[in-house]
Amino acid sequence: MQLSDREQDGVIVLEPKGKIMGGPDASLLHDKLHEILESEKKKVVIDLSGVDWMNSTGLGILISSYTTLKNSGGQLKLANVTEKIQSLLVITKLEGVFPAFDTVDDAIASF
């Protein structure tokens, strides 16, 4: 997995690409999130358009990001959830947990 980030209208947009399967992927996203929190940014969108698939480790990272931000008074939103990831969210009953939007712009506008 590769990870890039940018800021748009005061919102941090994380753009993981590839497959999120565990190991180094998990620490990369986890470290980036904590870096964001230390910079006092509280609004985060994860753009999933470039993610081929993720497994339960990826879901765990999303949950960890969601709860960490929420406990710090922030919010996490998802954008461009692919069909494969959406089906995992449905199977695991997590689809109602994460606010999800069709585009990054829609997710940003929702804050």
Place this chain on the structure above:
Amino acid sequence: MDKPKISGNKITVPSDHEFLTDVDVFLEGLLRGFGTDESVIADIAISVSELVNNAITHGRKGTGNGEVEVEIQRKDKKVQISVTDHGTGFNPEDVDDPLAEENLLKEVGRGIFIVRSLMDDIKIESSDQGTTITITKSIG
């Protein structure tokens, strides 16, 4: 052993999560060679990554060689994949229900549940000498 070893349709990797990608590249390459649909490849790759993640975690606890073996076999219109570790084993009955309200936001504990959801069949053989999990999926 400090790097992956490939022999026919089998890959053996050290018990370290950094080798997950090696298993995935090997697996997806074989499945594409079988002419498998990309969506089915993704389902199988997700499932194998779950099993290898678990095998690496359990494999580190044992006194065995700490290696994880993944073997892929094509049987007619199905593919059968076994993932073996030499750890201390686990009882599948002890795994919490990930859909229970109190477990919904836990960061771990969904792996086997996802595999059961995506694959046609799963067989778990576990003892204090290690674990072999065999999954089967139709590839059309």
